[in-house]
Amino acid sequence: MQDFNDIVATGFQRYSDELEAWQNPIDNCGYKGLPRNVINANLNRRRLKGEHEDSIAIEQEREITNKTMFTFLQEVATRNPHLTFIGRSADLEHVSVVVGEEVLGRINENYDRQLQFKNNRIRDVLTRGNGKKTGKIPIAIKLFNKFFYPATVLEKAKFASDDLASSISNASYGADRELRKPKDHIEQLIKNMLKTNSQAFAKFLTDVGELEILKQYQECSADFNNIQTIREDAKEGRGIHVFKLGDKWGISDAHRKITSATTNERVPDELIGNFAMLKTVEDNTFIQQVGYKQNENSYWIYKENDDA
Numbered sequence: 001m002q003d004f005n006d007i008v009a010t011g012f013q014r015y016s017d018e019l020e021a022w023q024n025p026i027d028n029c030g031y032k033g034l035p036r037n038v039i040n041a042n043l044n045r046r047r048l049k050g051e052h053e054d055s056i057a058i059e060q061e062r063e064i065t066n067k068t069m070f071t072f073l074q075e076v077a078t079r080n081p082h083l084t085f086i087g088r089s090a091d092l093e094h095v096s097v098v099v100g101e102e103v104l105g106r107i108n109e110n111y112d113r114q115l116q117f118k119n120n121r122i123r124d125v126l127t128r129g130n131g132k133k134t135g136k137i138p139i140a141i142k143l144f145n146k147f148f149y150p151a152t153v154l155e156k157a158k159f160a161s162d163d164l165a166s167s168i169s170n171a172s173y174g175a176d177r178e179l180r181k182p183k184d185h186i187e188q189l190i191k192n193m194l195k196t197n198s199q200a201f202a203k204f205l206t207d208v209g210e211l212e213i214l215k216q217y218q219e220c221s222a223d224f225n226n227i228q229t230i231r232e233d234a235k236e237g238r239g240i241h242v243f244k245l246g247d248k249w250g251i252s253d254a255h256r257k258i259t260s261a262t263t264n265e266r267v268p269d270e271l272i273g274n275f276a277m278l279k280t281v282e283d284n285t286f287i288q289q290v291g292y293k294q295n296e297n298s299y300w301i302y303k304e305n306d307d308a
Helices: 017-023 041-048 053-060 068-079 137-147 153-196 201-207 211-235 269-279
Strands: 038-040 084-087 094-099 102-109 115-118 132-134 239-245 248-253 257-262 285-287 291-295 298-302
Touching: 017 038, 017 041, 017 084, 038 041, 041 084, 068 084, 068 102, 068 115, 068 137, 115 137, 132 137, 153 211, 153 239, 153 248, 153 291, 153 298, 201 211, 211 285, 211 291, 211 298, 239 269, 269 285, 269 291, 269 298
Parallel strands: 038 084
Antiparallel strands: 084 094, 094 102, 102 115, 115 132, 239 248, 239 298, 248 257, 285 291, 291 298
8 A cells, every 4th residue: 555645755665664654653663852753663663563672672772862863853843743754763864754645755864964855846966866965953944844845736736747648658658559469460461461372451351260350450550549649739738638636626738837726616618528528438538639538637638729
């Protein structure tokens, strides 16, 4: 089960101690001197396994009060009781920050006692990966407040648009694979026909009981061409992505340029007819000159009055 999304930061790995500590927290699995919303994931795992308390006590006695991370967490964890800070181990060198079902980012303490902040909003390229780092607590708190907050409506819209583009691409590749199967079969039949000097192509297919493969080829070819057309039109911005976030509709032009995140429960007038048609079909359906339904909350739609 993976409840975390990747809008603000990459989610926890499926079988990680951090994910287990967030989903199945055990009492008394924190760090001495830190607020209760700071969890030791490794200690949490050991308690879940039922390890002997004497062994666990050694885990809790690790000296961490001299770390920059310790001082930092004393401040921000106290100020933000609604957040959960999950340390990977007793050393408190790697901490993930979560709220609700969102991962807000990760904080690492480097060998030089500087804190490095990482999430999808931070674009400063350092020696290893993306992030910002500092050894000064006031600056660290400012960095945390600036970059570590839940996903905004526009960030969710961007994520939904990227997901739509990926879904269309995957459908295109899948249609291409399905098309190659009958196409390769037909090509081989044609080669055999030429070698044996058989009669007309259609008669040959009838004689060997392969007329159905021609119909399959024609159907797959039509599906492939339709998906390819919509894929190219989507890239060129010849339609509009309409998506739903909660009870609100969002509008995205050409997949990624967010033009609005509206509170209205209706789509623009030039989309109503095509939108109504797409609402009635199954998920992952492409309709020529109408659009694409990814699911009940995501549609790519041709504008009905677009003469381009």
